Amino acid sequence: MAPSYVPLSYYLLLSGFLFACGVVGFLIKRNIITIFMSIELMLNGVNLSFVAFAAHWHALAGQVFVFFVMVVAAAEAAVGLAIIIAVYRTRETLNVDQVNLLKL
């Protein structure tokens, strides 16, 4: 293998592993904040494949898409953490097993 080349499949494998870790964190974690961080991990995995494909096909639009993903992630984090604060204020718990009703 040429020293300055990293196969695209390696980047895709890393990206897929990060996404899978995010999915399993979403499933096995019971703390609502950790579940939220798992979602961020999934978004990061997708971003890596965006950038890898952008480099592979010489298309800068992939990098621009990463910015849009980051903007959506920032908005999602702001709203989601506000929801977490509201949930904690009414229920005094962060365990998702005890938050099974939308109404009080």
Added chain:
Amino acid sequence: MHLILFLAFGAVCVGGAVNLLAQRHPINSALSLIAVMAALAGEYLLLGAEFVAAVQVIVYAGAIMVLFIFVIMLLNAGEEEQTNGSRVAILLGVPGMLTGSVLVAWVVLRHSGTEAVPIGALPGPPKEIAQLLFHDFLLPFEVTSVLILIAIMGAVVLASKPERAEGKAD
């Protein structure tokens, strides 16, 4: 050299992601997520995306994770408790992740095993990204500003104390 750097950053990414799952305390998970994001910025540098790497460190590892850690400390989140539901979730989640990873690895290695990403071949300076962002993607860019505005208002409304609204009504 690039392969060695890729493997080093990738090892940090994988270790951080696994550590995020293994830790019981949310603050430890948050710190390992910051490590994952910093290592991903290194991967972006290897792919020739310097601007994305800078934004990754500033926005993701900086702003968003500070927000997370603020909330963790504000709510004084402790270790998560084990319940019957979480044991079932582990029983289902870990094999599910293994199956998914193997499936993705099989597909990726089967279809793109010989392709390579040339490092540094893509000119990605901020000037060309700005050309794309403010010319070709101008409408989505403007729409995201509306999205951010709605998110700010939503966060303020959701996080404000409900008693204050009742007090006003009285």
